[in-house]
Amino acid sequence: MTYLIANAPPDQEDMRHDIAADIRNIQQISSVPTILEAVAAITGLRFVCIARVTADSWTTCAVLDKLDFGLKVGDGLDVTTTLCEQVRDTRAAIIIDHVAEDATYCNHHTPRIYGFQSYISVPLFRPGGEYFGTLCGLDPNPVSLSAAATTTSIKLFAELVSRQLQSEAALLEAQDALTGEREAAELREQFVAILGHDVRNPLNAIMLGTDMLQHQDLSGSAKITVQRIRRSAQRIAGLMEDVADFTRGRMGGGMTAAMEDCGDLGARFEQVVGELLLAYPGREIRFDMQPGISLRCEPRRIEQVLSNLLKNALAHGHATHPVRVSAYSQAGEFRLRVVNGGPGIAPEKLGKLFKPFWRGNPGDSHKGLGLGLFIVAEIARSHGGRIGVVSDEEETVFEFSMASALPDASLLGATA
Template sequence: MANDIQQDVEVMQGIAAIPGILEVMCRSTGMGFAAVARVTEDRWIACQVLDNIGFGLPAGGELDVETTLCHEVRQFRDVIVIDNFAEDPFYCNHHTPHLYRLQSYISVPITLPDGRFFGTLCAIDAKPAKLSDPQTLATFKLFAQLVGFQFDAAEKLSSARASLIGEKAASELREQFIAVLGHDLRNPVASLTGGISILQREPQTEKSTRVLNIMRSSLLRMSGMIDNVMDFARGRLGGGIALQRDHDNPLGPTLEQVVSEIRSGHPERSIEFDHRLSDVVPVDHQRIAQMFSNLLGNAITHGSADHPIRVNATIAEGELHLSVANAGDPIPQEALEKLFQPFKRGEKGSSLRGLGLGLYIASQIAEAHGGRLEVNSDERETRFTFRMPASAAQQEQAAQ
């Protein structure tokens, strides 16, 4: 039995997607510690851990199962979520928060596809957190389901039945996750957006109008975060970012539309846009617009509000060049080296609201087009530049 439990832990430790899942959990909720745990009647073992608060429990470490709320999750196979132990009428006097000095807690059961209970996907923090809203609960349940599917696939691959699990099954699993992610996260956002639209057509007070505008802005930002997580899932779990190149329409109007949208959302900021794109460049307009919007949004967030953002798009020496430059503090060298990695964000400013996927997704879109995204930053300016072959023939030659 002990060998079986240790084997389960080792299989779960080998799943490469889990660190990213734990990172998303902590980034999206503000929680400092997250883990995937193997939970049995008499043991609690951490399989993989993200510890940003010095809780001190490493992967492979154990807790007395009776001291954890995961013990109750195993018994009842249901989520336990607590925004603030001190204010929770049922758990305020429970021994777990006092023992581990907790204020917020969420634990979701990990159930394997065949119905077996594996353990929990859990997060804790020493300060209160907003965890009980439907969006957060849906996200945690989705991630717990993904972990269960991943473990099941890994377990089968390590057993005598591995020959029965081919690329087709793995591909179906990846596509299932991406489809569930899109459905379960997008539908609540769409419903809330529709509800706000209905309310905004009714007579409103000045205060309610302001609140509805804030809610709409938050939903737009949430939608963007979902798009980034979807693209991250496709890039890491699927076959990368797919493109639908347009060989007929010029790129200029697409870029103009992005600039117009950013200007309307930030009327206080100055954006100088200069483009000379008379020739058609075979690109996926929607993806280039997404990349461009991420770069402009980054410039809005980190650039100096006292200086304009300068955008230039042109074709030179057979390449499309698209650059976004802003004044402001230079990016430290150590940050430059990790800038296009997922979940890497600045240490200050409103960027803390995001998941740190914007520049990563932008770099993946650039690579999908056979191009590259570069950054130069000094005391004068920070400039992101996208370069790619401008013609279909050059793109084919670069691909070879």
């Protein structure tokens, strides 16, 4: 028995790589050997294979050979000598019970070349309907293949292979996405290391230098410049603290809280609001807090919750709308609400707001690492509390809540 092997010319190197990938995909489908065995058992054909068929090539991807036909995985045939070329062009199956008695194929060159009398070839398709190749089989002896039950079974097996190709494509896409996420995570870890180590020493030098300059007899413009340098250094210090919090939260089993009784929460919040009013001149913050609130918490972290939520509101809210802050205790629960006006947040983005390094708009001009809301969520978790957000076309509301030391306090002045 003879067959013709076609070698791809050197200028088709890319195509050879693509076909090699197709062979790997078929080989990775664990059900393929069983499918070939089932087709052979149902039909009686002693050679069954899956072939990748293009305009220029025919290549075996999986083979069951009980004839010693000689083709192995990766072997190729001259596609012009095969009937699979016709299947590729018509996308219709070819079924031959007995070549010698078949009016269409009795004088065809393909049966003469390969010496078969019975033959079947059913098209296989990629996801989206693109033609992949064929599930085909042959035998030197006549075999009854055209019975409805036989052809239906073989076509179902071909559809099963096509569906497996779809699953493999989806798996490869998911693996590529996972690889990309891992690479991005590694880059982020390197970024964290740089910020935490290489930036700290020069930053300390800048802070010390501005402290010294502020005590010098400087001109008005020079004093303004020094103040700007110091604010920039403080901003960098804040970013580094965010990175440190992120590291503790993600690599140290989660952020922990050093709990203590805090009865001066109002004064602490007023300090945070005052600092942000200086950082955002021209903006309005309406602050309304119930007096006498007492919490068992880590005070610095609760201040950080307000600071991060306020910064977010000032950065993303409408510049002409005031940011409203209210803090109150009711029925044993402390609630801190920060409200900003402006365009709403799309529902599909709400669930991602508290993820690290995430920004709703990659082209956002507001600078930062994308860690502020993640840190708020970590602080809420460490205090046994919650952080939530609702947004519509008019305003966005962030609310932090946790257990309060005043279970029976009434709601006073929470007008936001």
